[in-house]
Amino acid sequence: MKNLRLFIILVILFLIFLPGFAKLQELKAKLAETEEKIRKAQRQNAVLEQRIAQMQNNTAYLEMVARDKLGIVKKGETVLKIVRDDGTVPENTTQNAL
Numbered sequence: 001m002k003n004l005r006l007f008i009i010l011v012i013l014f015l016i017f018l019p020g021f022a023k024l025q026e027l028k029a030k031l032a033e034t035e036e037k038i039r040k041a042q043r044q045n046a047v048l049e050q051r052i053a054q055m056q057n058n059t060a061y062l063e064m065v066a067r068d069k070l071g072i073v074k075k076g077e078t079v080l081k082i083v084r085d086d087g088t089v090p091e092n093t094t095q096n097a098l
Helices: 004-059 060-070
Strands: 078-080 095-097
Touching: 004 060
Parallel strands: none
Antiparallel strands: 078 095
């Protein structure tokens, strides 16, 4: 009888604490995931801040970005564009000639 009573008490305690323990594990996993997202966002912010500093302090960098991304050329330059036989233009193949 004592063993049965002890067994019942243990089962009841187990049933009481099991959902709380499962929730705790779930929250720990969410915390770790959120912390990883924060670290990733901080790394991205650092890269973007570095690029902003480069852009503000370096006109040569700005010129390179304008030429590469926007296809801007200086007066008097000749632009060469590579076109494949099928009519497509490969990416990043515009060359500025002097």
